[in-house]
Amino acid sequence: xxxxxxxxxxxxxxxxxxxxxxxxxxxxxxxxxxxxxxxxxxxxxxxxxxxxxxxxxxxxxxxxxxxxxxxxxxxxxxxxxxxxxxxxxxxxxxxxxxxxxxxxxxxxxxx
Amino acid sequence: xxxxxxxxxxxxxxxxxxxxxxxxxxxxxxxxxxxxxxxxxxxxxxxxxxxxxxxxxxxxxxxxxxxxxxxxxxxxxxxxxxxxxxxxxxxxxxxxxxxxxxxxxxxxxxxxxxxxx
Numbered sequence: 001x002x003x004x005x006x007x008x009x010x011x012x013x014x015x016x017x018x019x020x021x022x023x024x025x026x027x028x029x030x031x032x033x034x035x036x037x038x039x040x041x042x043x044x045x046x047x048x049x050x051x052x053x054x055x056x057x058x059x060x061x062x063x064x065x066x067x068x069x070x071x072x073x074x075x076x077x078x079x080x081x082x083x084x085x086x087x088x089x090x091x092x093x094x095x096x097x098x099x100x101x102x103x104x105x106x107x108x109x110x111x
Numbered sequence: 112x113x114x115x116x117x118x119x120x121x122x123x124x125x126x127x128x129x130x131x132x133x134x135x136x137x138x139x140x141x142x143x144x145x146x147x148x149x150x151x152x153x154x155x156x157x158x159x160x161x162x163x164x165x166x167x168x169x170x171x172x173x174x175x176x177x178x179x180x181x182x183x184x185x186x187x188x189x190x191x192x193x194x195x196x197x198x199x200x201x202x203x204x205x206x207x208x209x210x211x212x213x214x215x216x217x218x219x220x221x222x223x224x225x226x227x228x
Contacts, residue, residue, distance in 0.1 A: 042219040098167055101154040
């Protein structure tokens with residue numbers, strides 16, 4: 001079945017450092033979404049990417065969708081303590097409404 | 112507008128007991144999802160409904176788990192009998208119809224934290 005893997009599993013950074021998480025799917029995706037889950041909270045939608053090679057920015061966050069639509073990345077510039085949480089990608093296979101969530105990357109920001 | 116509402120928020124039960132988790136999706140959303148989250152297995156899709164009809168239940172772990180959606184505003188996930196390995200956070204989520212944004216953004220409830228002892 002479809003698998004969506006994320007690396008790294010954990011990342012500790014000093015406040016102000018950059019952070020990147022990578023998402024890789026075993027199958028081609030029609031689109032990909034990113035979610036953030038704060039400790040003890042629930043996943044909250046951040047963004048959706050649809051087009052091959054698409055790049056979107058939200059303030060300090062930059063999201064990319066690979067040319068082959070099988071991978072994606074989230075980059076945070078100059079992390080802040082408010083960025084703490086787990087970041088999930090969720091991939092949608094063509095012809096289905098079944099989003100498969102990635103394994104998640106847990107980010108800890110040290111002040 | 113109210114988000115996805117789940118109850119109970121926390122439940123501690125003894126092994127062998129029946130557990131029922133409840134969910135009220137966002138009004139007007141055609142899709143409802145049940146997810147389970149654990150440290151070991153991450154966020155797993157258990158089942159999803161479209162217009163109250165179960166579409167894919169391939170993620171339901173075994174016959175002890177069942178889910179129903181009797182109407183557009185209510186769904187239940189039942190575990191009978193419960194086992195300690197069922198301890199997890201169970202999220203209900205809903206999504207509007209359609210394929211393009213914002214049609215398929217998934218809105219999660221706050222989760223039901225289940226502990227089976």
